[in-house]
Amino acid sequence: MAIETVKMQQTDQTERLKRIENILCGQDGDDELPEGISLPVQTTEELDMFEDRVTDRIHAKKVVSFLASLGGRNLEQATRNVMANVFTKTIALQYSLCGRRQKKCFETLVTYQLVIRAFRKIIPSSRDEIRKVIGSWLACAGDREGGRKERRNQRNEDKTGDSSDGE
Template sequence: MADKRFLITEFHNGSVEVVPREWVNKKMKKVQWPRDLTNTKMEKAIRNSIIPNEDWETFSLTRILGASDSFGRAKKKADMAIYTSSISDSDDDGDGKRKRKIRRRLLTEDSSSEEERPSIVVPEEQSSRPCVPEFPSVECQAGKPVEVQGEREQQDDTAKVESSRLPGRDISLQILKSIEALKHEILLLRKQVSSLEQRSSSSSQSDEPGVARKTSFPVCGEEELASFNEELTNPAIMASVVKELSSVGGMNAQKLIANMLKKCLANSLAQKYSCCGRKGKKNFSSHLLFQAILRATKIAFTQATDLEVQAAVSKFLAGAKDREGGRQERRLSKIVQI
């Protein structure tokens, strides 16, 4: 058994599983076990004998039932160990000193099939071995004291604690924690939507009398845009426009910026601009309206950066020629030319 690659082990809770030799300590009493892996990933980890990590859990082993150099043969022996007391053959080693007891495996492909498997009953007259008591017998060896009742109860309690911390239970707890986190996020989103709705309903009215702007949305011409740019030099009007734009709404910063630009600029005017004035177009970032959109975006999405806002504005203005039937019109013109 000393040179075999895979060991067939029995856990304290009666589970039987194939584990790589690297996962078991030198005394063959403890095994390291990875956290939060599916059955498929767990079997792959065992087959490849991956190196244990520091965050793996440690469980106690009752005994080593056998060993094999082949994962397939070891897995077959582990399945056999659920029903029979002998799993050794000419190729694999095993102690063969187990009472007949059905055990569940940690890794199962179909739990329903295991429940339907019949129990193996051995007639008393065919067994020449004495009945095995429920509690393990106390072996008195030379130089070692007899185990007292208190120590035995302490070991049983330790086995129960380790059984409750097996990988299947950890996965269930992780799923429950994820569900609770999702519920919390949904609650926060509902509060944000409610806040946006309240700001949207109040943004239609100006905060202070006497600062109402002359320009209305959408801005259709360059002269109108220049006039609006002059109006935005007034801090009160700028603050009013920023508040109005921040309440337009959008699932993310890019959607919000697109909705704000649709509200502020007519498509015919948007086609004449790019964010930084490239490809012979006019520079939109030089207008104060761009600064208003930048501030409004950071109010609604505090983690948005200047570069992200600039990229979203560039993308919207670049696609202006395809809106309002522009793309279809270009396709038709190409067909006519052909």
């Protein structure tokens, strides 16, 4: 009888593992955005329209499911997967988590709440852990799409320009 119990537990755990894998791989069956909603948001006008649309509970739920289907093995990877599918670099540069440095506050958006819900479906995490990785992702937006390389090249040009001025 003990062997039968172990076999049933193993079968149950195998099924649970398959469900988790399907969610992490985006195969939970509800990974499509509602009609009229497209991501990533590319302009402030699109963001305003997105914010209006996701006030509808059904749309919000589908967006959360879509974002959660993007998955990630850890919170940092989930952040990259989700946030890169929410905002383009252009929009991300306009926001910080709390609205510092003359930027808009991401926490005040409905989108923020949806992202939090999606993260919690992907990786069990506290709100503070999620806030930290989102804040970091937004703060590093300027480094994406070649931004870090451009800044490094500019610094090198400035250094070479300064040394040639003294000659």
